[in-house]
Amino acid sequence: MADDRVKRFREITGASEAEAASFLGSRTDVEACVNEFFDVLASGGGPPPAEPEVRAPIAPMEDVMLPPEAAFPHAIPIVVDNLRDFRVESEIQTARQEAALAGGSDEASKRFEDLFRPPIDILFRDGDFTEAKEFAKDENKWVLIDLQNSKVFLSVVLNRDLWQSVSLKSYIQEHFLLTQYNIESVEGSKLQRLYKVEDTDFPHIEVIDPRTGESLETLGGEGVTLEPVYVTAFLKAFIHLNGSPDKFDPPKKVTPRDVRRLLEEERELQEAIQRSMT
Known part of the structure; x- marks a missing residue:
């Protein structure tokens, strides 16, 4: 269940697995956590402190922790797209998912519409x-x-x-x-x-x-x-x-x-x- 919460939180916010797990803590309301996460980011601050959680010791294991190519980081191309605003893209995705989860609630739909409202003051709206x-x-x-x-x-x-x-x-x-x-x-x-x-x-x-x-x-x-x-x-x-x-x-x-x-x-x-x- 914990993995499902972390996975869902990461899909919406784009946070790393460690950030998502730390932020969620033991809270179960993922949607509320997502809204809180974006509200704090939009205000210019960092993510709010996560709920303290005492983790159990990690059991010893033997496995291949990284794929072979990860051992040579210089061989992996790093692409930075300066034209994208990832925070805004996350807001778009969140608004859409909120609308879907809420069955198209007025509040979720309004949030998306306000972000990217058409220029109705100069648009032709009197016909096809x-x-x-x-x-x-x-x-x-x-x-x-x-x-x-x-x-x-x-x-x-x-x-x-x-x-x-x-x-x-x-x-x-x-x-x-x-x-x-x-x-x-x-x-x-x-x-x-x-x-x-x-x-x-x-x-x-x-x-x-x-x-x-x-x-x-x-x-x-x-x-x-x-x-x-x-x-x-x-x-x-x-x-x-x-x-x-x-x-x-x-x-x-x-x-x-x-x-x-x-x-x-x-x-x-x-x-x-x-x-x-x-």
């Missing part, structure tokens, strides 16, 4: 994709599709790290109509097939011509982190090359050079502002 295209055409704006895959962290995290950028929001509202669909929904699944988006193509953003539905540009891809500064520069380059839909003829593709030029201009502008302030 066909109606979004018609609305964008009337407004003379391009359509942005954020096609989300809830199983891909870099796709889900766009709601927290990309769409909350004030400068990006302002530029989108001026020139684009933002739509968002999950591939598990009927509309999202249809768009995934229409634009031939593979399961490895996430995060995934498309720039769409509202008159024809043609995909003009794609942002993202497997393992790609979409930073607000880069996405803003990319969209500015697109507008600079193509203008508005009513003046669009023929499409011009954004190149890395276009984006670098705008990023450099933005950097120089910020430096000039800093100099003027000092």
Whole structure:
């Protein structure tokens, strides 16, 4: 039973076996321990002290304690992914498991929704994709599709790290109509097939011509982190090359050079502002 508690705690939190055993102690309510563990981490502190537990002496044994390759640690590649936020990933996993364990309780669902709430203040919410295209055409704006895959962290995290950028929001509202669909929904699944988006193509953003539905540009891809500064520069380059839909003829593709030029201009502008302030 003790091993089951430790295993379950480790699966949710990512803690080591020693940390999990030490933290759990003799407590049996694993879910309560998990919540307490994440609450303390979120507040900036370390894990709370575990309940004291007196362990029985370990019986002597003879066995192979390590696999042969572990005897040569330099032969084992160590991979560090600086783009991942493991604490947030653990929170996502915990929220989902809490919702499942509680039968989809309101409290567990709300916790997950608050972490990665869609940018409803700039999203089109008055109809399906066909109606979004018609609305964008009337407004003379391009359509942005954020096609989300809830199983891909870099796709889900766009709601927290990309769409909350004030400068990006302002530029989108001026020139684009933002739509968002999950591939598990009927509309999202249809768009995934229409634009031939593979399961490895996430995060995934498309720039769409509202008159024809043609995909003009794609942002993202497997393992790609979409930073607000880069996405803003990319969209500015697109507008600079193509203008508005009513003046669009023929499409011009954004190149890395276009984006670098705008990023450099933005950097120089910020430096000039800093100099003027000092």
